[in-house]
Amino acid sequence: MAWRDLPEAFGPWQTVWTWHYRMATDGTWDQVHATLTAAADAAGLVDWSLSADSTIARAHQHATNTTRLTGGWIELPESAGRAA
Template identity: 50%
Template structure:
């Protein structure tokens, strides 16, 4: 049974070629189980130590995540997924950023410390 935060068979098959193989010879956690744990962790926002036991020891998941992040595994997966979506026309690369919601601290605009008493002119201030 696939749970809500777990990878489907199609998703798993898509990323399988980019997963590094173990070179150590000792038995380790199944990559699918680890990936499902990593996906669950980031979709729920939980701490590593609060991972459900069905994904295996949290320290093993965290170690595998850090190793795959450091060696570029996740970046290769992302680039491949983007290329596939781009080739099939599933991606619209138009991006719009609305800066009206960006908040800045008053000092980011060069305001003087001390508030209005420190102002030397009567000109209104704006960010």
């Protein structure tokens, strides 16, 4: 969900983003998470079993947002005859 899609009840999205950013950088969200996790663990609501997966997802080389210099326009061999 994009910040701009927040319901109007939360106020301007820029304000919400600013508060989120501040709390993320000063460690507030980490403290909230630690407190809630500790309370849930004390109440026996947390299952600490772990599952590991070795799945690898690869993107096609052209799926990245990086640019590369090609030295100019690239013309396919089959389109070379059409230009003449």
